[in-house]
Amino acid sequence: MVLLGVECLSHRVKVGEGAAELRDLSTAAESAAALALGLLTGHPRPANRTPVDVNEIVAPIAETLTRLADRDVQIVFRPSEDRALAVATASEVARLALNLALNALEAMPDGGVLTIDTAVVEHASDAAGLPENPAPYVRLRVSDTGLGMTADVKARIFEPFFTTKIHSPGIGLSSVAFTVQQIQGRLFVESEPAAGTRTTVLLPKG
Numbered sequence: 001m002v003l004l005g006v007e008c009l010s011h012r013v014k015v016g017e018g019a020a021e022l023r024d025l026s027t028a029a030e031s032a033a034a035l036a037l038g039l040l041t042g043h044p045r046p047a048n049r050t051p052v053d054v055n056e057i058v059a060p061i062a063e064t065l066t067r068l069a070d071r072d073v074q075i076v077f078r079p080s081e082d083r084a085l086a087v088a089t090a091s092e093v094a095r096l097a098l099n100l101a102l103n104a105l106e107a108m109p110d111g112g113v114l115t116i117d118t119a120v121v122e123h124a125s126d127a128a129g130l131p132e133n134p135a136p137y138v139r140l141r142v143s144d145t146g147l148g149m150t151a152d153v154k155a156r157i158f159e160p161f162f163t164t165k166i167h168s169p170g171i172g173l174s175s176v177a178f179t180v181q182q183i184q185g186r187l188f189v190e191s192e193p194a195a196g197t198r199t200t201v202l203l204p205k206g
Contacts, residue, residue: 051206072111
């Protein structure tokens with residue numbers, strides 16, 4: 001799904017414009033594909049996780065998407081005021097943010113607003129009314145004003161190969177769920193038809 005998303009973006013960019021950004025996205029996409037392979041084979045690559053700054057990782061992704069997205073799509077990045085250190089690898093955080101952002105873009109065929117925000121929360125319940133959990137987290141949240149989902153679709157979005165899109169292999173969201181599980185984080189999706197989608201990832205605080 002990520003590779004497809006990068007290809008779609010590349011068709012919107014003229015030769016010589018955004019070339020470096022597309023290469024960065026392509027690298028992230030290849031990493032996501034490797035993760036998906038691990039998901040399907042049951043042999044994920046080992047990771048050496050140390051505290052990384054989620055804001056520093058997500059900021060260039062948001063900037064790149066702002067440059068490459070259609071004019072009728074607004075990209076908003078709201079970083080946390082505090083340093084958002086999470087126990088993960090930089091590539092894992094980048095894959096999560098990129099996969100969720102590209103899914104959000106696909107859900108807005110007529111344009112809209114894509115918002116990426118981060119926050120440091122001491123309890124899961126501090127993150128948009130999520131269930132209580134005493135562990136501190138770094139919250140990564142991606143919201144869109146797109147098509148939204150029915151309850152039936154929402155119940156299946158993390159199944160490998162499930163997709164409502166004709167040209168998508170359906171790996172993106174299942175790889176998100178797999179990555180969150182490997183990081184020992186938490187994942188929540190809120191969505192209603194014609195009311196957009198908000199996906200919240202809670203990463204262990206470093």
